[in-house]
Amino acid sequence: MRYISFLVVVIILAAALPSSAGYRELFEKEFLSKPWGAEITEESACLECHTSDVMTIELQQIPVDWKASWHYQNNVSCDDCHGGDSGDATMAMSHQRSFIGKPQHADIPDFCGKCHIGILKNYIESGHGKALKATGEGPNCVTCHGSHNIQKVNIDIINAQRCSQCHSYDRAKIIKQALFLTDKKIEKIENDLEMLKKKGVYAHTEVMTLFDTQAKFRSLFHTIDVSVIRDKTYYFTKKLDEIEKNLQETFQQLSFRKKFSTFLMLLFACTWIAVSLISKSRKD
């Protein structure tokens, strides 16, 4: 039996060697050239060109900036903003596929506002928006947020260095003060949600409510009107308080879980010691 088993093993191993050679190349192409899990890979005609040497250094920098951006982290791709067909190199920059390319300075708010609808509305009504409309040269989205390396925003985007490029910081400082507490509350809730996630709790309702509240609150920034911000802050604070209350309850629940499990652990540990001693005494 031993020899038969050994023979079977040798035959299977020998059969594996020649038959595998022909498939090696195909297998590596299918199985190893991409991450093991990544079946749906990113194939973008935009990236192919913009990473090639045909492009200038400045244009090659675009994919690098985009990959470091908040847009990238949220699956917002080139064609989501610029149109075109990223899956087909010949049609990637076709106007028939709604390709826009680099928008004109005055068109940038509408360009970004395709997705950021609420923000666009508040911006247009603000001093910034009115200035752009009147002169064609006022500040637009890119002035404060940049173009491709767009980062997740917090209140620190309002700072003396940035605002002083065009006007004095005094009014911006008052706006920042009005936003400060609510923004810090959002930051704390975000940290709490992150902590809960690490503890194995996915607070879906709270995540969604925060997302909605945060989006509306951020759009309020763009009014650059202190009285509007002060009026509406109460509404946001109330919403955030509700989320905070739910999160506190979840933290309390986690604390209860720990105590409950620890109690059971101690109960079983004591019983284990007792049973072990009885077992040992019987053996003796």
Place this chain on the structure above:
Amino acid sequence: MWQKLKDGIDHRIGLNELIDSKLREYRVPGDTNIFYTVGIVTVVAYMIQAVTGYFLLMYYIPHPDHAFQSIQDIMTVIPYGWFIRMIHIVAANLMVALVFIHLVSIFFMGNYKKPREMTWLAGGVLLLITLAFCLSGYLLPWSQRSYWATTIVTNIPTAFPVIGDFAVTILRGGDSVSGVTLTRFFSLHVGFLPPLFLSIMGLHIFLVWRIGLSVPPSSPSAKEQKPWTGYAKVNYSKSYPFYPDFVLKESSMILLFLTVTFLIMSFLPTLFLPETATTPADPLRTPPDIKPEWYFLAPYQMLKVIPNKFLGICIQLIAIVVFMLWPWIDSGDERNISKRPVLLTLFLLLAVLWIVLTFWGRYS
């Protein structure tokens, strides 16, 4: 009241005689060690899985649109749902660890040798079914981790020429992991595997019971044993009754297992629940550091290291065949591994290789 009930049952079915003949008179070798109790602890772990799994089944919805949310509801909305699910997760991992410990101890003590070959074979099949349980159960929460870890594992058969793609399609029910895969894995996990596992476990326990426990090879009474010639009721030179002595020993180990389960639940609740396990599955986004569970890390890393994957899989399949047929390959009489330096060295090398591959797979 209790005595009256006991007497009533005894009067009708002869309970006392049954306990005396099947439990008290059943003897266990005098020098058994704690490793002899690992088998029963594994059985208890399986029973815990079955009971907690049944309760999870009441609220779980095997559909891609609802699976993740139903699990989150179990964790947060259903009273003590978290408790049931956490026990299910922790006990599942401990169960795999116990199966490995059981296997290694049986190997180390040479307890697979004649007349226990069939017991080993049934145990080997139980190990494979346990791993199938883990694999199929892994996808059910429909989280990022479960989705992508299943994608990795179900990709492996593509290494086989001709039948590879077909096998993957059958396994997944399509080209990629989808709702069909979820339904397939769910029915496998709760419908097909449990009765299969129960029947083979029944056979395994019957064989252990019928043949009797082996004397540890290092014990002095092992030398007194005569070579095995045919089935006969075992007579140990030094022994003690199965009930209550051995049952007490087993109970003590079961309680230790429960203590460890609750220890992990109390102080390391996310040990088996990384962040990707609490993120809904997203087929369009591959998490950067997705890995299979710890017990699959060594074979996973081995496949990554061997340049030819087909060869890698063949080696693993051959290793499984050799492992299952080991009692017939190593059929000599000597059970004491300390007197077999070649086998001992081979075993240690394989153990070190497994550990190295596991850590390599985890941190690569």
